[in-house]
Amino acid sequence: MRITTKLFHGPNIYANVPIVLITIKVLSAQPEVLIETCKEIEKLLPNYVDENISKILTPYTHFGMLMSNFAFNLINKNKGLLTSYGAKESSDAILSWVEFDTPEVTLKAIELFFNIFLPLLQKKQLSSAAIDQAIVNYAEFAKKYSNYDYELLSGSKSLDIPSFKFMTNSLYRQYGWGKNSRVFRGSSPMEDSYHGVFVSMDKVASKELLKSIGMPVVKDVVIQSREQLQKAAETIGYPCVVKPIRGAQAIGISVNILSFDELQNAFDHAKQSSFGNNPIMIEENINGYAHRIHVVRGKFFVSIKKMPPILIGNGISTIQSLIEEINIQRMDVRKNPDSLKQIQINDELIVYLKKFHLTLQSILSDNQEFQLSTTFTYGVHGASIENTTNITHPDIIHMAEAIAKVTHIDMLAIDYITSDISKSFHEIKSAICEYNHTPGLGSLKVLGASLYTPLEVARTFIGDEVGRIPIFLVLVENSHLGKIDTWFINNIKESSVGYMCGDKVAVGRFVLNTYESQGWDSAKMLL
Structure with a gap:
C-alpha cells in the first residue's frame, strides 16, 4: 500500500474548504481482506466510526471513506469543527480527503488510522489498551493546536x-x-488596548489601577523572600491568600491560610509554580464564592458563580472513591478544558484534606457534605458553575463596565469574590480578585445551550x-489576461477594491508582493 498526501488550502474540486487529500494505491490487498479489516476497525473503534458507512460503497471506497470518517470524528472529538470528508475511486487509486483547520492535526489523525489499520491488515495483534493509549496520545498532541x-x-x-x-x-x-x-x-480582539492587556497580566499593577478608580479590592503585601513572611502575616492577618503576581488558572494560589506553618507551605508552593520566579502577593482572605463576570464590547454580558465540588458521604465509600465516581460522571466533558473538569487527586488535595484531619481513605458518614477545596477557580479543581446574571446587583454591573471602559479591553473577564452577588459591595464585604483579557468561553456552553x-x-x-x-469571478482565456490586467489598472483606482489577475494581486493601484504564492493564498491577502 502506497500512501501520499497533498494539501489544498482553499476551495478545490473535492470540497469548498481546505483539505488534506490522501492518495492510496492498494498494491496487493484483495477486496475481501480490506473489507474484513475495515469491519474489525469498526468493532474496535465504534465511537470514531459512523454506523452504516459501507452500505452502498465498493470495498475500496469503503476503505477510503472509513479512513476519512475516522480522522474526521477523531478531530471533532478533540475540539475540532470540521464539516467535510469523503472518498472516491480513481482509475488506479483511492482518493480520500479530510478537512483541516490546522494541517498537523489532520495529518496526525490520518497517521493514527494507518498505524492501527496496517498491522490489522497484516494480521498482527493490537491490544485495546494500545489503541486507547494511541488515542490519548493523539488528544495530547491536538491540545498543542487546540481551538482556544x-x-x-x-x-x-x-x-x-x-x-x-x-x-x-x-x-x-x-x-x-x-x-x-x-x-x-x-x-481577545485586536481592538484590545495593548496597555490595558499589559497591566492585566500583572496582579500588582492591575490592583493599583483598580484602587486608583475606586474599585473594591482587598488589602495586600508583596514580598520577595520567606524571611518577609512574618511581617506580611502581621500586616494582613489570618485567614489570608498567597499567589504569584503573574499567572493564570489559579496556578500556585493557596487560599484560606490559617496559620504561619500553612503560610510557609503556601509561599513555597507559589514559588515552585511556573510563575514562582516573580514576587509573591499575600492578600486578605474574603469568604464567599468567586463569580466570573464577562463584559463584552463595554456591556455587561453574564456573571457565573463558581462553586467547589461537594462530596456527599454514604458511610461506605472513601473520599477517593467518591471523587472517582464524580469524575466518571464528567467523562463526557473531559475533552473540553473549559467545562466541568476532572477533580484532581494530587498533593495539593492531600494537604487540604489534612486541614480537616482527613485522608483519601477517610469515609464520610451517610449524607455528610464536604466541600473540596476553597480555591476559587473552577478550572483547576473541577468546580461546578451557576448562572447568576439575572440577580447581579446594579452596582456590580456598573463596576464591571467601568473597568472595561478604563482598561479599553473589549472582552473582559473579572473575578469577583462575594457571598451574595445580589448585594452591593457597599452592603457586604466583597472584592475584585483580578481581571483578565482573553477569557475562556467554555463555561458559557456548560450553563446550558438554551441560554448561551x-x-x-x-x-x-x-x-x-x-x-x-462582494466577490466576482471573471473567466477568460489565458491569451486575454493581459487585456484584463490593463482594464483593471485603468479602471480600479480605489483602495477599497482589490483584484487578482494571473499571478498579480493588487488593492487599487497598490500591487502586493505575493512571495510566489498562488490561488487561495493570494486571495487571502486581499480578504
Whole structure:
C-alpha cells in the first residue's frame, strides 16, 4: 500500500474548504481482506466510526471513506469543527480527503488510522489498551493546536461567517472578509488596548489601577523572600491568600491560610509554580464564592458563580472513591478544558484534606457534605458553575463596565469574590480578585445551550457587522489576461477594491508582493 498526501488550502474540486487529500494505491490487498479489516476497525473503534458507512460503497471506497470518517470524528472529538470528508475511486487509486483547520492535526489523525489499520491488515495483534493509549496520545498532541476560540468558531459557522488563520501557525483568527472582518486571539480582539492587556497580566499593577478608580479590592503585601513572611502575616492577618503576581488558572494560589506553618507551605508552593520566579502577593482572605463576570464590547454580558465540588458521604465509600465516581460522571466533558473538569487527586488535595484531619481513605458518614477545596477557580479543581446574571446587583454591573471602559479591553473577564452577588459591595464585604483579557468561553456552553448557544456567543462577541464582502469571478482565456490586467489598472483606482489577475494581486493601484504564492493564498491577502 502506497500512501501520499497533498494539501489544498482553499476551495478545490473535492470540497469548498481546505483539505488534506490522501492518495492510496492498494498494491496487493484483495477486496475481501480490506473489507474484513475495515469491519474489525469498526468493532474496535465504534465511537470514531459512523454506523452504516459501507452500505452502498465498493470495498475500496469503503476503505477510503472509513479512513476519512475516522480522522474526521477523531478531530471533532478533540475540539475540532470540521464539516467535510469523503472518498472516491480513481482509475488506479483511492482518493480520500479530510478537512483541516490546522494541517498537523489532520495529518496526525490520518497517521493514527494507518498505524492501527496496517498491522490489522497484516494480521498482527493490537491490544485495546494500545489503541486507547494511541488515542490519548493523539488528544495530547491536538491540545498543542487546540481551538482556544472554539465557541466563537463554532458560532461563526452557524452564522455563515467565513474564518481562517490570520497568520500561519498562530492563534490569531480572522472572522469575515476585508472591511467586514475582525481578528481575534482566542476571545481577545485586536481592538484590545495593548496597555490595558499589559497591566492585566500583572496582579500588582492591575490592583493599583483598580484602587486608583475606586474599585473594591482587598488589602495586600508583596514580598520577595520567606524571611518577609512574618511581617506580611502581621500586616494582613489570618485567614489570608498567597499567589504569584503573574499567572493564570489559579496556578500556585493557596487560599484560606490559617496559620504561619500553612503560610510557609503556601509561599513555597507559589514559588515552585511556573510563575514562582516573580514576587509573591499575600492578600486578605474574603469568604464567599468567586463569580466570573464577562463584559463584552463595554456591556455587561453574564456573571457565573463558581462553586467547589461537594462530596456527599454514604458511610461506605472513601473520599477517593467518591471523587472517582464524580469524575466518571464528567467523562463526557473531559475533552473540553473549559467545562466541568476532572477533580484532581494530587498533593495539593492531600494537604487540604489534612486541614480537616482527613485522608483519601477517610469515609464520610451517610449524607455528610464536604466541600473540596476553597480555591476559587473552577478550572483547576473541577468546580461546578451557576448562572447568576439575572440577580447581579446594579452596582456590580456598573463596576464591571467601568473597568472595561478604563482598561479599553473589549472582552473582559473579572473575578469577583462575594457571598451574595445580589448585594452591593457597599452592603457586604466583597472584592475584585483580578481581571483578565482573553477569557475562556467554555463555561458559557456548560450553563446550558438554551441560554448561551455558540451562535449567541459568536453574535455577541464577534458582532453583527462581521461577514462577507462582494466577490466576482471573471473567466477568460489565458491569451486575454493581459487585456484584463490593463482594464483593471485603468479602471480600479480605489483602495477599497482589490483584484487578482494571473499571478498579480493588487488593492487599487497598490500591487502586493505575493512571495510566489498562488490561488487561495493570494486571495487571502486581499480578504
